[in-house]
Amino acid sequence: xxxxxxxxxxxxxxxxxxxxxxxxxxxxxxxxxxxxxxxxxxxxxxxxxxxxxxxxxxxxxxxxxxxxxxxxxxxxxxxxxxxxxxxxxxxxxxxxxxxxxxxxxxxxxxxxxxxx
Amino acid sequence: xxxxxxxxxxxxxxxxxxxxxxxxxxxxxxxxxxxxxxxxxxxxxxxxxxxxxxxxxxxxxxxxxxxxxxxxxxxxxxxxxxxxxxxxxxxxxxxxxxxxxxxxxxxxxxxxxxxx
Numbered sequence: 001x002x003x004x005x006x007x008x009x010x011x012x013x014x015x016x017x018x019x020x021x022x023x024x025x026x027x028x029x030x031x032x033x034x035x036x037x038x039x040x041x042x043x044x045x046x047x048x049x050x051x052x053x054x055x056x057x058x059x060x061x062x063x064x065x066x067x068x069x070x071x072x073x074x075x076x077x078x079x080x081x082x083x084x085x086x087x088x089x090x091x092x093x094x095x096x097x098x099x100x101x102x103x104x105x106x107x108x109x110x111x112x113x114x115x116x
Numbered sequence: 117x118x119x120x121x122x123x124x125x126x127x128x129x130x131x132x133x134x135x136x137x138x139x140x141x142x143x144x145x146x147x148x149x150x151x152x153x154x155x156x157x158x159x160x161x162x163x164x165x166x167x168x169x170x171x172x173x174x175x176x177x178x179x180x181x182x183x184x185x186x187x188x189x190x191x192x193x194x195x196x197x198x199x200x201x202x203x204x205x206x207x208x209x210x211x212x213x214x215x216x217x218x219x220x221x222x223x224x225x226x227x228x229x230x231x232x
Contacts, residue, residue, distance in 0.1 A: 043224050103149075103161050104161075106158035108158045
């Protein structure tokens with residue numbers, strides 16, 4: 001079964017601190033993995049996309065890593081800000097000819113709260 | 117604003133009533149998706165259109181749910197005989213065609229449905 005598991009479920013950190021969110025997946029065959037940020041009451045917004053050949057990708061203070069062999073990804077947030085408080089969702093797509101390649105599998109998300 | 121828009125943003129209805137939501141995708145995007153998201157969970161796929169063709173439906177989409185995209189532009193999602201378990205955020209997303217599954221999905225702000 002194609003699954004995406006995220007940890008921790010929730011995380012509270014102080015402003016200025018770093019944190020790392022984890023994503024493990026069993027989706028196969030693998031096409032790409034995205035991290036989304038979802039503010040409360042809003043739709044998700046893409047932060048990064050990673051394909052099989054990419055190990056690391058940065059977007060400002062966000063750095064995503066991918067280990068396609070162990071099927072693990074992480075999202076590292078540096079020097080956290082209050083505006084980083086949100087849910088961070090890992091999304092994995094399959095490849096294939098069934099038409100399902102366009103339907104991604106979403107994790108449940110990690111709820112991050114940044115306190116001043 | 118040229119992003120994905122959804123209407124209404126909030127809907128409160130009584131059990132047994134029918135509701136209809138509208139999604140206007142980004143104008144040049146030919147793929148449109150509907151998702152349902154409950155508190156603390158990631159979005160769950162409901163259905164997907166490529167232009168006006170509904171190509172895939174989730175098992176979550178019971179016969180009380182119907183979606184249309186008559187002219188390949190805006191889409192509607194109707195829920196008949198609503199139940200309390202239908203209470204959720206209904207998200208719409210769109211993406212451009214081509215490039216396989218790599219294309220980013222752009223999400224709308226969602227319609228929050230509360231069934232009393």
